[in-house]
Amino acid sequence: MTKRLFVLFGLMICAGAVAAEPLVDGDVEAGKTRSAQCAACHGPQGNMESAQFPKLAGQGAPYIYEQLKLFKSGERQNAIMAGQAAGLSDEDMKNLAVYYAAQQTRPGAADVSTAPAGAILYHAGDAENGVPACSGCHGPSGLGNEAAKFPRLSGQSPQYIATQLKAYRSGDRSGYRNATIMNGVAENLSDDDIQALASYVAGLGPATGDKKGGGHGALMQHAGGPAGAAAGQAMTGGDAESEASPEDVEASEQQSQDADAAAKQEAGAAAGDEAASTDDGADDKEADAGEDDGAASEANDNAQ
Structure with missing residues (x-):
């Protein structure tokens, strides 16, 4: 299979993998009570900043529910989570899933x-190296696909993302x-690719206080390391109850559109830059020729 076909195949899998089964039916309040044992690793309301443990707040309920079942069955290997999931009933797992999905x-x-x-890889992929665009499965704003059990990446710890990609x-x-699916995607990623992607998705954020983003994803809304994160947290009020103002929504939506356009332009720049470079070179030559002609004409006039 050629690299180009691999990319197309990967995107077809993502587009067609939406499950027909209903979303998770659980009890948020019961999940909140059960989550007390999870807080040590995942933090209050699932917002732990850790290279070892993922943020669960705002994650799709079907994804959380599926991963808990995989930990319990042993299909996904993790010594800590195997022990934690062993005592969970199916109802417990559903309740935890909907609780964390409801958090900001x-x-x-x-x-x-x-x-x-990372933005280029995320939105356009790398056809030459057989890497499909991440946005095909995880969405342009990294909010995931709940029905297909593709996880939310937006706002996740970059260290955790990098560890999982490796x-x-x-x-x-x-x-x-x-x-x-991810084994096939990640096999062609370099360490630099992984670090770039991990950093980029950490800065993705919904444009409103609504965890679903109201359909408005702000790409690279938060940048610049811890200071940027603090500023982003301040913008949303730093808690699960806060909501952005209409002005913030409009500004973030515009930022999202600008970043999307920039990513697409940069992703297609290889051929364009080469053509532009050729054109610029021709223009420069024409300009130089014009200057030479002008100089020659002036010298001729002076001689006369």
Whole structure:
């Protein structure tokens, strides 16, 4: 299979993998009570900042429910989670899933030195190296696809994302359907690619206080390391109850559109830059020729 066909195949899988089964039916309040044992690793309301443990706040309920079942069955290997999931009933897992899905994700922060390269990979992929665009499965704003059990990446810890991409690449994380998709995607990612992607998705954030973003995803809304994260948190009020003002929504929506356009332009720049470079070279030559003709004419006039 050629690299181009691999990219198209990967996108077809993502587009057609939406499950027909209903979303998770659980009890948020019961999940809140059960989550007390999860807080040590995942933080209050699922907003732990850790390279080892993921944020769960705002994550799709079907994804959380599926991963808990995989931990319990042993299909996904993790010593800590195997022990935690062993005592959970199916109802417990559903309740936890809907509880964390109902929480507000606190924004992360992108590193502006690496995130632009991640933006290109995320939105356009790398056809030459057989890497499909991440946005095909995880959405342009990284909010995931709940029905297909594709996770939300927006605002996730960049260290955790990088660790998981490397685990997919090495095959340490494998053995179930969506992991198989990711094994194929990650096998062609370099360490630099992984760091760039991890940084970029950390800075993705919904444009409103609504965790679903109201359909308005702000791309690289939060940048510049911890200070950027603090600023982003301040913008959303830093808690699960806050909502952005209409002015913030409009500004973030515009930022989203601008960033989307920039990513698409930069992603297609390879051929365009080459053509532009050729045209610029021709223009420069014409300009130089014009200057030479002008100089020659002036010298001739002076001689006369």
